[in-house]
Amino acid sequence: MKQKIRIAAGQGFWGDLPEAPVRQVEGGPIDYLMLDYLAEVTMSIMQKQKARDPSAGYARDFVPLMKRILPACVERDIKVTANAGGVNVEGCAAAVRDVARELDLAGKLKIGIVTGDDILDQIDGFLSRGIELRNMDTDKPLATVRDRIQSANVYLGAAPIVEALDGGARVVITGRATDTGLTLAPMIHEFGWAGDDWDKLAAGTIAGHIIECGAQCSGGNCQYEWRSVPNLADVGFPIAEATPDGTFVITKHERTGGWVIIPSIKEQLVYEMGDPREYITPDCVADFTTVRLEYEGRDRVRVFGIEGRPATDSFKVSISYSAGYKAVGTLVYSWPDAYDKAQAADRILRARLDRLGLKFDQILTEFVGANATHGPLEGQPSSDLPEVQLRVGVRGDDRTAIERFTKEIAPLILTGPPGVTGFAGGRPKVEEIVAYWPALIPKNEITPRVEIIEA
Amino acid sequence: MRIQLTRLAHARSGDKGDTANVGLIALSDEFYPLLVREITVARVKEHFRGICQGEVERFELPNLGALNFLLHESLGGGGTLSLMTDAQGKTFSTALLRMYIDIPDDEAVSLGLI
Numbered sequence: 001m002k003q004k005i006r007i008a009a010g011q012g013f014w015g016d017l018p019e020a021p022v023r024q025v026e027g028g029p030i031d032y033l034m035l036d037y038l039a040e041v042t043m044s045i046m047q048k049q050k051a052r053d054p055s056a057g058y059a060r061d062f063v064p065l066m067k068r069i070l071p072a073c074v075e076r077d078i079k080v081t082a083n084a085g086g087v088n089v090e091g092c093a094a095a096v097r098d099v100a101r102e103l104d105l106a107g108k109l110k111i112g113i114v115t116g117d118d119i120l121d122q123i124d125g126f127l128s129r130g131i132e133l134r135n136m137d138t139d140k141p142l143a144t145v146r147d148r149i150q151s152a153n154v155y156l157g158a159a160p161i162v163e164a165l166d167g168g169a170r171v172v173i174t175g176r177a178t179d180t181g182l183t184l185a186p187m188i189h190e191f192g193w194a195g196d197d198w199d200k201l202a203a204g205t206i207a208g209h210i211i212e213c214g215a216q217c218s219g220g221n222c223q224y225e226w227r228s229v230p231n232l233a234d235v236g237f238p239i240a241e242a243t244p245d246g247t248f249v250i251t252k253h254e255r256t257g258g259w260v261i262i263p264s265i266k267e268q269l270v271y272e273m274g275d276p277r278e279y280i281t282p283d284c285v286a287d288f289t290t291v292r293l294e295y296e297g298r299d300r301v302r303v304f305g306i307e308g309r310p311a312t313d314s315f316k317v318s319i320s321y322s323a324g325y326k327a328v329g330t331l332v333y334s335w336p337d338a339y340d341k342a343q344a345a346d347r348i349l350r351a352r353l354d355r356l357g358l359k360f361d362q363i364l365t366e367f368v369g370a371n372a373t374h375g376p377l378e379g380q381p382s383s384d385l386p387e388v389q390l391r392v393g394v395r396g397d398d399r400t401a402i403e404r405f406t407k408e409i410a411p412l413i414l415t416g417p418p419g420v421t422g423f424a425g426g427r428p429k430v431e432e433i434v435a436y437w438p439a440l441i442p443k444n445e446i447t448p449r450v451e452i453i454e455a
Numbered sequence: 456m457r458i459q460l461t462r463l464a465h466a467r468s469g470d471k472g473d474t475a476n477v478g479l480i481a482l483s484d485e486f487y488p489l490l491v492r493e494i495t496v497a498r499v500k501e502h503f504r505g506i507c508q509g510e511v512e513r514f515e516l517p518n519l520g521a522l523n524f525l526l527h528e529s530l531g532g533g534g535t536l537s538l539m540t541d542a543q544g545k546t547f548s549t550a551l552l553r554m555y556i557d558i559p560d561d562e563a564v565s566l567g568l569i
Contacts, residue, residue: 041535263465266519269478270467270480272469272470272476273469273478274471274523274525276514277514288516289516292518363538366540368540373546375506376506391540395536
């Protein structure tokens with residue numbers, strides 16, 4: 001058994017720095033590259049792409065990335081875990097296999113395919129058997145939006161990824177697997193942790209939480225002494241060095257920018273935190289109040305003491321559904337009286353919208369430069385602001401009303417207060433809203449599947 | 456003395472649906488008990504009036520010298536439904552750090568704040 005494995009994070013979300021995974025592979029020793037591609041609404045975008053083109057529906061960037069790094073991965077025995085498969089895991093795996101063959105790696109690597117997360121076709125069956133898939137936030141049953149559902153995926157945990165690694169896969173591609181599972185799975189595979197060794201599973205889960213947002217734990221978005229963070233232009237993405245006892249060190253490659261310090265790790269630990277004693281994943285319940293941190297050298301923070309509890313009997317389900325339309329229009333007002341002018345323009349706009357009889361579920365005005373981020377917390381904005389952006393958004397089910405709204409922004413330039421500019425982008429676009437419906441489903445209703453193919 | 460939270464803590468915030476979370480982290484271990492005593496649910500609810508329409512919850516993480524706040528009904532519906540510039544609550548962290556608290560002068564001296 002290996003006494004240490006290095007798991008490197010290469011993407012904090014779909015659209016993160018494209019060079020980051022390459023630099024993780026080339027910048028120093030690693031054993032695993034972990035790539036998280038899926039945000040909550042990503043699945044619905046992929047579902048739409050697949051409806052138009054049956055070969056699409058996964059993170060396309062992943063394939064050219066594999067083309068760049070697969071030779072090094074094979075040569076240096078680096079394995080990849082990625083939830084790049086979206087709603088077409090087989091298609092993604094086939095594309096990676098083709099790339100491997102182009103690179104003359106046929107017969108030199110296996111690709112693991114984890115599916116079973118996509119339950120879109122099973123929704124009616126669940127509902128008819130009384131599994132209501134109630135919204136975890138609002139408690140409404142899914143039936144209320146049944147005809148508007150676009151995608152439905154279970155968050156799978158580490159287990160099927162471990163199975164693929166145990167089967168010899170060098171690249172494991174999943175659909176909707178948890179980001180923490182992508183990090184935890186290599187530890188279970190390498191160290192043989194038992195399925196009920198909750199403390200260790202919780203440790204691997206928290207390691208996953210720390211590195212899942214990429215550089216957000218290694219100097220990016222770091223509020224602590226932000227001016228002092230070295231060389232963010234060349235920021236190093238995080239690496240978790242895990243050991244069989246469940247302790248791990250967060251670090252990054254040498255000669256990279258950013259920093260790994262206790263405050264940067266703490267900031268990431270509390271990110272998107274709910275009840276810190278109950279961080280629930282498919283694999284365990286992790287207790288963040290047991291995490292301990294200490295320095296083990298420059299850009300090295302040791303994490304230990306973590307305790308966990310048994311996993312729950314549910315999987316979380318991520319369902320997306322159409323929820324109407326929205327549009328946001330902006331104009332910029334300049335000194336003098338910038339804020340007053342922007343407010344006057346807002347009053348004029350709203351009067352015109354009223355006269356047109358347009359109804360919206362929500363209309364929101366923000367004054368960027370005065371109150372868009374901290375609202376009323378700073379009190380009345382200065383009367384001497386150099387400029388203010390008027391930003392008005394509307395949302396509703398009636399697409400026609402939203403369309404009509406978009407035609408009322410530009411006319412304010414010639415028919416409203418003076419000193420206005422900033423309309424180069426044309427009319428605001430009407431966006432279809434795809435909203436997120438979190439629910440729980442009993443684990444015994446779900447069958448994760450693992451397949452291994454040869455390149 | 457009157458002191459702004461920026462001198463006592465750093466923070467990071469995020470979202471879960473229509474709920475914003477703010478993790479407030481003491482800049483030094485000695486400041487943590489002060490945060491526990493002063494940065495109460497009621498004060499945070501009052502601080503975010505007009506922004507947080509729902510309940511505020513607080514959790515303690517003495518191991519990290521941190522408090523975690525959940526501000527329910529704060530993000531205009533949350534996620535893609537929200538029309539807000541900051542639909543993900545990313546700037547709630549610094550919004551909390553705007554808060555001022557009053558502490559006895561002798562305590563401020565012993566904490567090295569004066």
